[in-house]
Amino acid sequence: xxxxxxxxxxxxxxxxxxxxxxxxxxxxxxxxxxxxxxxxxxxxxxxxxxxxxxxxxxxxxxxxxxxxxxxxxxxxxxxxxxxxxxxxxxxxxxxxxxxxxxxxxxxxxxxxxxxxxxxxxxxxxxxxxxxxxxxxxxxxxxxxxxxxxxxxxxxxxxxxxxxxxxxxxxxxxxxxxxxxxxxxxxxxxxxxxxxxxxxxxxxxxxxxxxxxxxxxxxxxxxxxxxxxxxxxxxxxxxxxxxxxxxxxxxxxxxxxxxxxxxxxxxxxxxxxxxxxxxxxxxxxxxxxxxxxxxx
Numbered sequence: 018x019x020x021x022x023x024x025x026x027x028x029x030x031x032x033x034x035x036x037x038x039x040x041x042x043x044x045x046x047x048x049x050x051x052x053x054x055x056x057x058x059x060x061x062x063x064x065x066x067x068x069x070x071x072x073x074x075x076x077x078x079x080x081x082x083x084x085x086x087x088x089x090x091x092x093x094x095x096x097x098x099x100x101x102x103x104x105x106x107x108x109x110x111x112x113x114x115x116x117x118x119x120x121x122x123x124x125x126x127x128x129x130x131x132x133x134x135x136x137x138x139x140x141x142x143x144x145x146x147x148x149x150x151x152x153x154x155x156x157x158x159x160x161x162x163x164x165x166x167x168x169x170x171x172x173x174x175x176x177x178x179x180x181x182x183x184x185x186x187x188x189x190x191x192x193x194x195x196x197x198x199x200x201x202x203x204x205x206x207x208x209x210x211x212x213x214x215x216x217x218x219x220x221x222x223x224x225x226x227x228x229x230x231x232x233x234x235x236x237x238x239x240x241x242x243x244x245x246x247x248x249x250x251x252x253x254x255x256x257x258x259x260x261x262x263x264x265x266x267x268x269x270x271x272x273x274x275x276x277x278x279x280x281x282x283x284x285x286x287x288x289x290x291x292x293x294x295x296x297x298x299x300x301x302x303x304x305x306x307x308x309x310x311x312x
Contacts, residue, residue, distance in 0.1 A: 020297055021193030022048040022064070023185050026055025026158070026178045027201035028267035032275050033259055034199045035072040036282020038064045044290060046297070050193055052127040052140070052184045054177040057199075058157040065126050066119040066146065073279040075112040077272040086268055097163035097268070104155045119146035129177035129184050130156035133166050136226030138181035139174070161227055162220050179230045182238045183245065185254065197293060198245060200258035207242060208235040255296045257289055 024034055034057060042064055053061035060072040079085040084102040091097045108114035126143045130153060141153040149169070156167035156174035166173040181187065185198055211217070214232055221228035248254035265278050 018195050018299055019049045019193045021188045021191075021196040022051035022061075023183060023188055023196055023198045024051070024053040024057025024061045025183045025198075025200045025202075026053075026057050026176070028056055028160075029076070029265055029269040029275065030201035030263050030267070030278065031056030031060045032073055032076065032265075032278040033201050033263060033282035033285075035060050035063070036279040036284075037199050037257055037286035038282075039069045039073075040283050040286030040290065041293070042067060042069050046293065048124055048197070050125045050127070050188065050191070052129065052188050053157070054129045054181065054184055055158045055160075056201075058128040058177070059154045062114070062119065062126065062143070062146065062150075062154065065122045065124055065143075066115045067122065068115055068118070071112060071114075073275060075107060077275050079107065079111070080270040080272060080275060086270070091163055095165045097160065098158070100155060100165075104151045108151070114146060116146040120144070127184070127187070128153045128157045129181055129187070130159075130167070130174040131177055131179040131181075131227065131230060133173040133175060133224050133227055136180060136230040138177050138179075138184070138187075139172070140184070140187060161224075161231065162217070166224075175227060179227060179234060180237075182234070183241050185241075185245065185248075195297065196254045197296065198254055198256045200245070200256060201263065203259050203261050204246065204256075206262070207239045210235050255289075255293060257285060257293075259285065 038061065051061060051065065063071045083089040084099045086098045090099040094100065127140045128143060129138045129140050131137070132139050143150040152167060152169050156169060157177045159167055159175050161175050161179065164175065166175050183198065183200065185196060188196060217231055218228045221231065245254065245256055249256040259281060263278050263281065265274055269275060
């Protein structure tokens with residue numbers, strides 16, 4: 018049995034995941050491996066470094082700082098989320114990321130980002146939380162049209178959620194067979210095709226594979242949600258998600274709203290804690306499936 022933790026993105030909806038993860042960390046819940054996409058990567062890294070409360074703390078403190086996320090940053094740097102501020106000044110100076118703890122923790126942590134040339138999701142195994150890992154975190158969360166592609170080792174990369182919104186298939190392919198999947202939308206949510214697709218294709222005309230992936234994203238995401246519902250119902254995965262829509266903007270800059278969503282995640286994490294502990298035991302999947310059938 019190999020236990021995996023899988024983290025969806027969703028920008029500031031990711032504060033829900035932070036609440037769940039902090040409850041798991043406080044209760045010493047561990048996994049054999051983890052994978053994060055976009056916000057799932059940049060917030061989830063704090064679970065590996067053991068920094069409970071860090072993600073909600075710095076988001077609340079800097080959410081209205083124009084260096085962090087603003088049109089000013091987009092127009093002056095080319096990135097809605099300021100790259101230098103978010104991936105150097107904040108983790109190095111203002112709210113230090115504990116790279117020593119990240120490096121010492123034995124749990125492997127994968128980050129996914131979309132290859133601009135192919136439109137496919139590539140995965141990076143983090144090593145030490147240093148410059149290379151930070152570059153992949155930035156790439157994984159670099160939303161198209163409001164971010165510059167991140168160049169790493171000859172690759173040009175953008176948000177991993179474009180090509181692989183929830184990386185459960187990747188983790189299953191690595192042999193992780195007992196997975197906990199944290200989503201940021203409630204059960205039943207499905208994406209609707211955007212009316213802005215023609216405009217998106219025009220704006221991404223110099224990145225045709227990314228444009229194609231964006232056009233297919235609704236179908237990909239909805240298929241993944243169907244598959245995850247089946248996995249959850251059959252006892253093949255444990256899915257933690259908000260009980261209802263979070264009602265928060267992807268670029269929310271109200272600290273009270275960020276705290277509200279974080280606390281929702283904490284409450285859901287606490288509510289599911291005993292179930293999760295059972296799931297992570299060798300016979301837990303069978304027990305949970307039996308309980309669901311009895312209900």
